[in-house]
Amino acid sequence: MPISADDLVHLRRCVDLAREALEDGDHTRHPEFELTRWLRQWKAPQTPVAPLPVATVAPGIACDGPAPELTVEMKTLYERVFRA
Numbered sequence: 001m002p003i004s005a006d007d008l009v010h011l012r013r014c015v016d017l018a019r020e021a022l023e024d025g026d027h028t029r030h031p032e033f034e035l036t037r038w039l040r041q042w043k044a045p046q047t048p049v050a051p052l053p054v055a056t057v058a059p060g061i062a063c064d065g066p067a068p069e070l071t072v073e074m075k076t077l078y079e080r081v082f083r084a
Helices: 005-023 031-042 068-082
Strands: none
Touching: 005 068
16 A cells, blocks of 8 residues: 555654654654663663564554655654764
C-alpha cells in the first residue's frame, strides 16, 4: 500500500512537531528508542539489545515508506540533532 496524500499530511505534521521539539530543546526520539534505552538500564550489560522492526512493535499493521517528499527535511533535522 503506497503512502497516500492523507498519510503525507500526517507525516508532515510529525516532521513539524519534531522540528518544534528540536527548536524547544526537547527530545525527538521515537518511542521504540526510549523503550530500548529503558531496557538497557534493566538488562545486564552483556545482554545485546537488537533494533525492533516495525512488525515487532506494531504487528499486523501495514507500513510503507520512507516518504521521498520528506527526505530532505528529515535529513536536515537528523543533521541538527546528531551532527551538531
